[in-house]
Amino acid sequence: MIAEVIVDIAHSEVDKVFDYIADDDISLGFRVEIPFGRFKSEGFVIGLKIKSDIEGSKLKKIIRKLDDFPVLSNEQLLLAKYVKEEYHVPFAAALRQFIPADLRGGRVKEKIISFAVLKNEISPVEMVASLRKSSTAQANAIGYLKEQKKEKLSVLNEKFGYGAIKSLIEKGFIDLSEEKAGRIPYKQLEAFSKEVTLSEEQSNAIDTLLNTDKRVSLLFGVTGSGKTEVYLRLIDYYLRQGKTAIMLVPEIALTPQMLAQLRARFGDNVSILHSGLSAGERYDEWVRLRTGEAKIAIGARSAIFAPLENVGIIIIDEEHDGSYVAETSPRYKTLDVAKKRCEIHNCKLILGSATPSIETYSACLSGKYNLARMNKRINGKNLPDFIVTDMRDELRNGNPSIFSYDLKRELQKCITGGNQAILFLNRRGFSQQVICRDCGYVAKCKNCDVSLNYHKDSNLLKCHYCNSTYKKLSACPECGSINLNYKGTGTQKIVDELNALFPTARILRMDNDTTQNKEGHFKILRSFSLGEADILVGTQMVAKGHDFPSVTLVGILDADMSLYFPDYRCNERTFQLITQVAGRSGRANKKGVVVLQTYNPDNAILKFAMNYDYEGFFKYENAIRKSTLFPPYSVILRVMVESERDEDAISGLKRVYEKLLPLYEKEKESFIFFNKMKSPVKILKNKYRYQVLMRLIADCFDVKHEIYKLALSEKTSKVLVYVEENPGSLN
Ligand code: ADP
Ligand code: ZN
Ligand code: ZN
Numbered sequence: 001m002i003a004e005v006i007v008d009i010a011h012s013e014v015d016k017v018f019d020y021i022a023d024d025d026i027s028l029g030f031r032v033e034i035p036f037g038r039f040k041s042e043g044f045v046i047g048l049k050i051k052s053d054i055e056g057s058k059l060k061k062i063i064r065k066l067d068d069f070p071v072l073s074n075e076q077l078l079l080a081k082y083v084k085e086e087y088h089v090p091f092a093a094a095l096r097q098f099i100p101a102d103l104r105g106g107r108v109k110e111k112i113i114s115f116a117v118l119k120n121e122i123s124p125v126e127m128v129a130s131l132r133k134s135s136t137a138q139a140n141a142i143g144y145l146k147e148q149k150k151e152k153l154s155v156l157n158e159k160f161g162y163g164a165i166k167s168l169i170e171k172g173f174i175d176l177s178e179e180k181a182g183r184i185p186y187k188q189l190e191a192f193s194k195e196v197t198l199s200e201e202q203s204n205a206i207d208t209l210l211n212t213d214k215r216v217s218l219l220f221g222v223t224g225s226g227k228t229e230v231y232l233r234l235i236d237y238y239l240r241q242g243k244t245a246i247m248l249v250p251e252i253a254l255t256p257q258m259l260a261q262l263r264a265r266f267g268d269n270v271s272i273l274h275s276g277l278s279a280g281e282r283y284d285e286w287v288r289l290r291t292g293e294a295k296i297a298i299g300a301r302s303a304i305f306a307p308l309e310n311v312g313i314i315i316i317d318e319e320h321d322g323s324y325v326a327e328t329s330p331r332y333k334t335l336d337v338a339k340k341r342c343e344i345h346n347c348k349l350i351l352g353s354a355t356p357s358i359e360t361y362s363a364c365l366s367g368k369y370n371l372a373r374m375n376k377r378i379n380g381k382n383l384p385d386f387i388v389t390d391m392r393d394e395l396r397n398g399n400p401s402i403f404s405y406d407l408k409r410e411l412q413k414c415i416t417g418g419n420q421a422i423l424f425l426n427r428r429g430f431s432q433q434v435i436c437r438d439c440g441y442v443a444k445c446k447n448c449d450v451s452l453n454y455h456k457d458s459n460l461l462k463c464h465y466c467n468s469t470y471k472k473l474s475a476c477p478e479c480g481s482i483n484l485n486y487k488g489t490g491t492q493k494i495v496d497e498l499n500a501l502f503p504t505a506r507i508l509r510m511d512n513d514t515t516q517n518k519e520g521h522f523k524i525l526r527s528f529s530l531g532e533a534d535i536l537v538g539t540q541m542v543a544k545g546h547d548f549p550s551v552t553l554v555g556i557l558d559a560d561m562s563l564y565f566p567d568y569r570c571n572e573r574t575f576q577l578i579t580q581v582a583g584r585s586g587r588a589n590k591k592g593v594v595v596l597q598t599y600n601p602d603n604a605i606l607k608f609a610m611n612y613d614y615e616g617f618f619k620y621e622n623a624i625r626k627s628t629l630f631p632p633y634s635v636i637l638r639v640m641v642e643s644e645r646d647e648d649a650i651s652g653l654k655r656v657y658e659k660l661l662p663l664y665e666k667e668k669e670s671f672i673f674f675n676k677m678k679s680p681v682k683i684l685k686n687k688y689r690y691q692v693l694m695r696l697i698a699d700c701f702d703v704k705h706e707i708y709k710l711a712l713s714e715k716t717s718k719v720l721v722y723v724e725e726n727p728g729s730l731n
Contacts, residue, residue: 001022001024001026001048001049001050002020002021002022002049002050002052003019003020003022003026003032003047003048003062004017004045004047004049005019005020005032005034005045005046006043006044006091007036007041007042007043007092008031008041008044008095008104010089010090010092010093010096011090012090012712014090014092015090018034018036018043019052019054019059020059020061020062021061022045022048022061023062026045026048026062026065027045027048028045028046028048028070028072029044029072029073029076029077030044030045030066030067030070030071031044031065031067031071031099032044032045032062032063032064032065032066033063033066035061040063042066042104044072044092044095046077046091066106067103069291071098071099071103071290072098072099072307073307075309075341075345076305078344079098079305079337079340079344080094080095080098081094082337082340083097083330083332083337086332086336087329087331087332088705088709088712088723089329089330093329093330097302097330098305098307099286099307100282100283100286101279101282102279102282103283112178112179112180113154113178114152114176114177114178115151115152115153115177115178115179116150116152116165116169116175116176117149117174117175118142118145118173119173119175120175124143124145127142127171127173128143130171135164135167137160137161137163137164138160138167138168141159141160141164141165141168142173144156145174153165185272185281185285196226198233199376201221201225201374201375202226202229205221205372205373206230206233208371209350210234210237212370214368214369214370215339215343215348215349216339216348216363216368216369216370217348217349217350217351217369217370217371217372218319218352218356218361218369218371219350219351219352219372220353220356220371220372220373220374221354221375222374222375222376222377222583222612223354223383223583223584224378224379224383224547225375225376225377225378226374226378227317227354227374230352230374231247231315231350231352232262232265235247235266235296235315238312239269239295239296239312242310243295243311243313243347244296244297244308244309244310244311245296245314245315246297246298246303246306246308246311246313246314246315247262247297247299247314247317248299248303248315248324248334248338249298249299249300249318250300250317250318250321250323250324250544250545251300251521251541252300253274253519253520253521255317255545255546256522256525256526257529257545257546257547258298258317258545259298262296266296268288268293268294269294269295269296270296270298271285271288271289271297271306272285272298272299273285273289273297273298273299273300273303274299274300274302275300289306289308290307300323301334304337304341310345311341311345312345312348313347313348313349314338314342314349314350315349315350315352316334316335316338316349316350316351316352318352318353318544318545319335319351319352319353319356319357320353320355320356320360320572320576321544322573322728325726325727325728327728331722331723331724331725335351354579354580355575355614356614358572358621358622358625358631358632359631359632362632377587379587381586382591383582383583383586384582384592384594385593385594386582386593386596386610387406387410387593387595388596388598388610389404389405389595389596390601391404391437391440391597391598391599392437392438392439392440392599395437395438395483401497402493402557403557404597407555407557407597408501410555411502411553412502413553414534414552415505415534417552418550419550419551419553420528420531420533420536420548420550420551420552421534421535421536421552421553421555422535422536422537422538422551422553422554422555422584423498423536423537423554423555423557424538424539424542424543424554424555424556424581425491425494425537425539425557425558426539426558426559426560426562426574426577433451433454433564434461434473434484434485434486435484435485435560435564436476436478436479436484436485436599437483437484437485438481438483439476439478439479439481439599440560440600441476441477441478442560442563442564443470443473444564445463445468446468447463447468451570452470454486455680459472461473462680467678467680491509491537491538491539492509494537494557495507495509495537498535498537502534502535505534506533507533507534507535508527508528508532508535508537509524509536509537509538510536510537510538510539510541510542511538511539511541515541525546528548529546542581543577543580544580545580546584547587549587550590551584551585551592552585552586552590552593553585553593553594553595554584554593554594554595555595555597556578556581556594556595556596558598559574559578559596559597559598560598560599560603560606562577563600563603563605563606567729568625568628568630568636571605571617571621572621574606575605578596578606578609578610579609579614582609605620629697630695631726632698634672634695634697635695635696635697635698635700635725636694637693637695637696637704637707637725638691638693638723638724638727638730639656639660639691639692639694639721639723640679640689640690640691640721640722640723640724641653641689641691641692641714641720641721642684642689642719643720644686644688644718645688648688648718648719649688649689649690650688651719652718652721653676653692655714656676656692656710656711656714656721657676657692659710659713660692660711663706663710667700667703669697670697670703671695671696671697672696674692675692675693676693677690677691677693678690678691679691680730684731687720694707704725707723708723
């Protein structure tokens with residue numbers, strides 16, 4: 001038999017199928033060791049056939065199988081092929097998404113533990129009697145094992161000495177056995193389950209989601225409407241049909257409650273896939289799914305590649321979240337991969353959100369997606385009320401603090417009442433915009449109507465969309481004030497001020513600094529949910545999905561910040577963030593409140609958010625996108641050219657640009673914008689960065705793929721070239 005093998009080297013030169021002679025025990029999806037050139041390599045079997053077109057004498061033989069079972073199913077191979085073609089990556093790079101990284105090169109295996117028991121046929125007394133008087137350690141070990149019946153070999157070695165145990169084994173007094181040790185992540189997580197009766201809205205939603213011919217559905221439910229329970233019931237439904245399920249969350253470490261509830265409901269059927277786990281844990285969880293021992297995969301975006309067969313349902317919670325777009329190669333869009341996977345398995349895709357993306361909601365309105373709505377909170381209470389504070393007034397009234405009078409008062413009330421508060425700092429990436437503290441003016445680009453970014457290195461303001469630069473402002477052009485803020489406040493500074501204001505309050509901080517180590521988020525969230533702190537201060541992470549019943553106050557410190565990111569999605573992001581974070585308040589019995597601090601109390605987006613008016617927001621934003629031709633009414637493509645040497649990057653950019661120019665000339669009506677330039681962040685991770693930035697009209701599928709092909713053909717060993725589609729940031 002002939003096996004078609006993809007060599008596990010993600011390089012365009014070897015990105016083709018190689019034929020090898022295979023033994024009969026090799027089937028589709030196996031990883032194999034093969035001779036390749038002068039070396040050995042690993043590869044994936046992606047096809048089998050009787051005859052090769054290659055001359056027989058030139059064919060080499062597969063050396064061996066690398067695993068006991070095929071690591072890829074037929075469906076997964078189809079999906080890998082889609083990823084390869086859609087994102088123009090080598091087949092090997094696509095295939096790697098489906099297996100734990102450490103499986104490659106044999107860096108991870110099953111963990112085997114040796115256990116010891118006393119031999120049955122001889123009595124412990126006889127054993128001890130046969131020992132020399134001086135062998136007390138051996139005698140003690142026999143006594144211990146008699147008590148314990150069974151013990152890990154490693155523990156015995158540690159307790160009684162390696163020599164003593166070795167000689168007991170040699171004497172034949174101890175029998176050894178080996179057992180697989182499943183490494184289980186998040187062991188300390190208490191299974192947490194509530195028996196609930198479905199609300200009317202929940203059961204209606206479930207009906208709508210199950211009884212539809214449409215492949216994709218949106219579960220559009222306000223914060224606290226009980227979406228999780230709907231997901232659990234749907235999963236349960238498909239499990240009963242003998243099917244499996246994939247559940248994606250924006251960041252698994254941020255949603256321990258989701259995991260706890262899944263475990264409580266489905267026990268060992270649940271398997272977690274995410275990058276924060278140790279290599280061993282990841283491998284074990286993956287094996288449990290691959291072998292069918294576990295039937296539900298939960299994880300962040302990469303879990304879309306989970307090794308499950310017979311998938312009945314895929315759920316993407318918080319579908320609008322930016323983390324569903326991969327920022328390293330392959331730069332896949334989870335939603336698109338999920339749609340493809342559903343097509344392959346002929347199964348359902350459920351998107352869940354309280355603030356659906358413009359794209360998703362458009363698709364519902366046009367009838368492409370099925371829509372289920374839940375408009376009420378489970379607790380029957382209204383969504384929390386907003387108190388808006390105009391920060392321009394605060395300064396005028398002699399309060400230069402980060403906290404408005406309103407927020408201080410509400411914090412005091414909240415803590416005195418024994419409740420909890422979340423303070424949210426709206427912060428992201430490199431972005432630094434200029435804001436006038438007196439009138440709220442924000443510096444914007446004259447050509448693009450997006451806010452400018454301040455670049456410290458060049459001391460200039462730049463537009464990330466058209467690359468125009470502007471001189472740094474010394475005074476506000478609107479009101480003449482010199483109170484210009486060039487950088488926001490950090491979380492640490494907030495904690496310091498809180499400590500001064502409320503010396504006895506217990507404060508937790510959650511941001512990139514405090515969540516570096518493994519399970520870092522998880523520990524902070526757990527501590528907060530156990531009531532070990534009064535106030536949780538954090539960035540975007542505190543906004544996501546949490547269900548803390550005692551939180552009655554949410555403070556949004558700088559609501560405006562995300563309004564002026566140099567990004568066409570900034571309105572959408574701001575609306576989503578404010579709605580999400582506000583949704584953490586008043587989820588149980590007590591009514592909640594939100595204090596929103598802003599320099600622009602009249603801003604339309606903030607008003608829509610405060611009134612929980614998604615429809616209003618959608619109409620407003622959709623009209624802007626349509627008239628300015630931004631996605632979904634166009635596609636932004638950015639070809640990145642990076643190199644360690646500036647000259648190489650510049651010549652690479654020139655080559656890419658010249659390659660693309662004829663296409664642009666020929667297909668001009670497909671382009672809204674086309675130009676080459678430095679990237680806004682000139683050097684990143686020691687690489688010089690340049691780009692060809694393009695905006696194309698929507699639905700120009702062929703031109704888009706042609707751009708991918710032309711640009712990627714200019715990749716060399718010195719110059720990295722890659723393409724981003726509607727990138728999450730244009731840094
Ligand atoms: P969402 O994800 O829509 O914001 P959750 O799924 O977190 O909301 O649910 C909010 C709260 O309501 C949770 O504490 C959940 O346990 C509870 N809950 C959900 N459904 C019910 C129900 N049918 N009866 C009682 N409580 C429920
Ligand atoms: Zn001003
Ligand atoms: Zn511009």
